Amino acid sequence: MPAASTPHFSTKDRILSAAEALFAEFGFVGTSLRQVTSRADVNLAAVNYHFGSKDNLVAEVFRRRMDEMSRARLEQLETARQQSPGALEPVLRAFIEPALALSLERDGGAAFVRVLARAYAERNDRLRKFLSDNYGHVLREFSRAIAECLPQLEKESLYWRLDFLAGALTYAMADFGLLRRPDGDEPMHAQRAADELVAFAAAGLRAT
Structure with a gap:
């Protein structure tokens, strides 16, 4: 039974990877299902079987990456609150x-970052609602945690500064900055980027 189901899942993954790469290059509106099926080497029936619609395909491209990232964020946040309260x-x-x-993920991580940037840049109300409904709780949890650390910070200022932090993080993820990620030393570069962004964000959040 497991062996028979393997092609089933590999077809779905091929479609997701193809869609992710195309969305990164052409955007959500600029990518057709015909392009996706051509790159994934599947027919339209396979896309309809696994996803039902283009909107569902877009949602699953985000779920594949963001579910794991959200879990990792919340687990690390829980550890931070327990080990270093306040x-x-x-x-x-x-x-x-x-x-x-x-x-840094080798199998399309860079492409997904561009997809994420497009989600911010393109006016797609349905996508924004999906992201808010499914991942808004993560931002709310971090908002509460930061408010606990900075009780003097007004709520409106907190939300402004979190918006700026999210923008700076997306920029750093996309490697758009003056300091380019060196070939072969990506993990060290990412750690340096994290260290600098933490220091930058902390100073901005504490500013009076």
Whole structure:
């Protein structure tokens, strides 16, 4: 039985990987299902069987990466709260490090970062609602944790600064900065990026 189900899953993964690469290159509106089926070497019936619609395919591209990242963030946050209660930097590391780790994934991590950037840039209300419904709780949990560390910070200022942090993190994940990621030393570069972004974010969040 398990052997018979293997092609079933590999077909789904091929479709997801093809869609992810195409969304990164052409955007959500600019990518057709015909392009996806051509790159994945499947027919349209396979896409309909696994996903039902293009909107569902977009959602599953995000689920494949963000479910694991969200789990890692919340687990690291729980550890930070237990081991360093009231400390801001461990909370920020819990938010930043899993995201930078995702960008290093060999099987499409860089492509997904571009997909994520497009989700911010393109006006797609359905996608934004999906992301809010499924991952908004992660941001709310971090908002509460940061508010506990900085009780003097007004809620509106906190939300502004978290928006800036999310933007800076997406920029760092995409490797758009002046300091390019060196070939062969990506983990060390990502750790340096995390260290610098934690220090930057902590200073910004503490600013009066």
